[in-house]
Amino acid sequence: MNQKKKNNVKTASLGLSNLSPKTIAAIALVSLMLMLWGRVLLTGKNGPKAAKAQQAQEDPLAMLQSQTATKAAVVPVELTIVSGRNDRLANNMFSAENWKAFEFHEKEEETVAPVVQVTPQEDPQEKIRKAHQANLDKIRKTLTLQAVIHGADEKPLKAFINEKILAVGTVLTVQEGPETYELMLTELSEKEALFTWNEFSMVLRITETVNQ
Numbered sequence: 001m002n003q004k005k006k007n008n009v010k011t012a013s014l015g016l017s018n019l020s021p022k023t024i025a026a027i028a029l030v031s032l033m034l035m036l037w038g039r040v041l042l043t044g045k046n047g048p049k050a051a052k053a054q055q056a057q058e059d060p061l062a063m064l065q066s067q068t069a070t071k072a073a074v075v076p077v078e079l080t081i082v083s084g085r086n087d088r089l090a091n092n093m094f095s096a097e098n099w100k101a102f103e104f105h106e107k108e109e110e111t112v113a114p115v116v117q118v119t120p121q122e123d124p125q126e127k128i129r130k131a132h133q134a135n136l137d138k139i140r141k142t143l144t145l146q147a148v149i150h151g152a153d154e155k156p157l158k159a160f161i162n163e164k165i166l167a168v169g170t171v172l173t174v175q176e177g178p179e180t181y182e183l184m185l186t187e188l189s190e191k192e193a194l195f196t197w198n199e200f201s202m203v204l205r206i207t208e209t210v211n212q
Contacts, residue, residue, distance in 0.1 A: 135176040136202050139183075143174075145193050145204040156188040161204065166193075 143161055151157040158167045166172060172183045172195065183202065187194040195202045 132179070132198075132200060135179055136181065136197070136200055139174050139176055139181065140202050140204065143204055145206050148188065148190055148193075148206065156190055159185060159188055159193045159204075161193065 145159060145161055146163075147160040148156050149158040149160065149165070158165050160166075161172070164172075166185050168185055168188050170185050172185065174181050174183060181197050183195040183197050185193060186196045186201075191206045193204045195204070
């Protein structure tokens with residue numbers, strides 16, 4: 001048996017050695033083409049499906065997308081119309097009429113708060129000064145300059161006031177309410193007598209009578 005196998009191998013080798021290189025190359029090319037055609041024909045029957053299944057097995061995301069694509073379906077759903085929302089064309093999103101945070105009440109009248117006038121507080125010193133001025137005005141009405149006495153040089157020398165003769169520099173004491181005023185005769189003219197007290201002044205004038 002071994003001898004026969006050896007003889008067969010020798011016969012095959014002798015047969016191949018007798019072939020030219022071109023013949024051997026042609027046989028190799030034909031064999032390669034047959035193998036390629038056989039692979040194409042075998043993979044053509046279930047090639048894309050097998051490739052997709054292999055790709056899905058290798059890529060889980062692709063598998064999920066493929067399952068979702070087959071099961072997903074578009075179903076139209078009507079939206080509920082809610083007053084005040086901008087889900088309708090009739091609502092203007094730039095209009096302030098639908099703003100709930102800023103509700104406008106055009107018919108309501110605006111209430112105007114009454115203006116309270118606050119009088120400034122008067123200065124106490126000014127209040128006292130006005131009180132003294134009012135008292136001096138009352139005193140002036142009670143005093144009457146009856147006459148003016150002239151000296152030898154014909155100049156006014158003394159004043160005759162309420163039955164009293166007063167010279168320049170004389171102090172006339174007058175009571176008005178709880179206050180006592182010491183009025184000094186400061187100046188004297190033919191028809192006027194000027195009295196002063198602190199920063200206040202008071203003028204008495206002779207009352208002119210019309211002779212009939």
